[in-house]
Amino acid sequence: MTKNHESPSQSGRPSPSPSGTPTPSPITLRSPAELADALPYMLGFHPTDSLVMVAVHGEGGRFGGRLRVGIPLSPVEWEETARQVAECLVRGSERRGSKPDGIVVFLSQDPREGESGRQVMTRLHPLAQRLRIACGALDVPVLEALCLSAGRYWSYTCHDADCCPAEGKPLNPSGTSVMAAAATYAGLQVRGSLQEIEDRFAPLRGAPVADQEAALDRAAVALVPKILDGATREEVGVETLSVAKTLMRRLALAPPTEAGVRADDRDDALLGHDEAAAVILGLQDREIRDIAAEWMEDDEAAPALRLWRALARRCVGAYGEHAAAPLTLAGWVSWSTGDEPTARIALGLALRADSEYRFAQLLHHACNEGIDPEGLRQCLREERSRREPRRKRSAATTRPPGRRTGRRAESRRPGSRRTESRSTEGSGQ
16 A cells, blocks of 8 residues: 555544534545554554454445454464455445445554564464455455554555555554544544453452352352252342342442552452352353343443453353353443443453353344344343332242241252353353
8 A cells, every 4th residue: 555545534523514413524544554543443442463354335445344353373274264254244244235345454463572573574474365365255355454563564465665664664652643633532432452451351360269269169069059950040040139239239339449450459359259159150040141131221330340340350260161151241231331342352252261152142243243232221121120020029928038947958069060050051042
């Protein structure tokens, strides 16, 4: 791409329409540097270790759908990955209205130890070539392919040394471009890097891990047989939701004074190991999880998101697969409250924890397709309004605590925690 070539435009600073309603004015990106600078604003975060593809439509080069996946570690996987992502983006664009007229490709990866940015560019060149071939096979050209590494960028399609020298060119300082100014004016946020967002969902490390895993063992022994027994399953649901609401109230009464990891550390200190374990195991039941999904708006949304994020961090050791439930709930709350970048990341992590987790699959697809979450929000509101009157009636006839005629029997420790995880999830839908 030369400096005179106009690359795809992106909506930027609003301007008045004839009706008086602000409408976005297009920002024309005229160089690889401006394309690279626009990438975080298109995604909502700085991608790390990512393959990003953006569909381009029309003569003016309007940006359309976009797709991000991690760069496969093994070059053996590159050809199949290229075929799959090209087909996914093109077919998805067709379902939404029209086939792309072109695609822009970004390969963003930090150097490995002892590696330079230019060496990253050279190492990833075969992947860029496979992506161009895969898109071409679908009759969609790659208009530009950029490698971003070590604060510099390279173009795989431009051979003009003045425009794209072999040593690469430095990326613009963050927040200094026309695109950054337009995004700020429009209220668009860049929520840090992909790695920083993922780290907020990552399992705990260090001394707390052994205590949390032991608590999960105890919860599995106590709760799994009850969930599998239809007669006591509802009791587990009531207990799980009661503990979850208690934790949400505790979090709401301690609003974070800082952002990011420090706020997460404070939230972690507010949850007991046994409390967290009880909710994690309870959420493996589909019906319990679906009720918890109703806490997705108004005053419930913020503490619910903090709770699901904290519970995902508590899925340690052999319980990593259990994180699919709280990660999916975190993705749903994020999407419901307008934070689509975090939603996609959380839902992607849920599928990484359990690739067959149906609820995460459905939400991930819907979010990526640009479907309005209001339809699901309305369904959950209606279900809640139908259920809560029944709950109030049943509460009037429930025995008070401490008046039950029998004691809960001790259950043997299950032989395989992973097997229990799958059996308590039900169909995972």
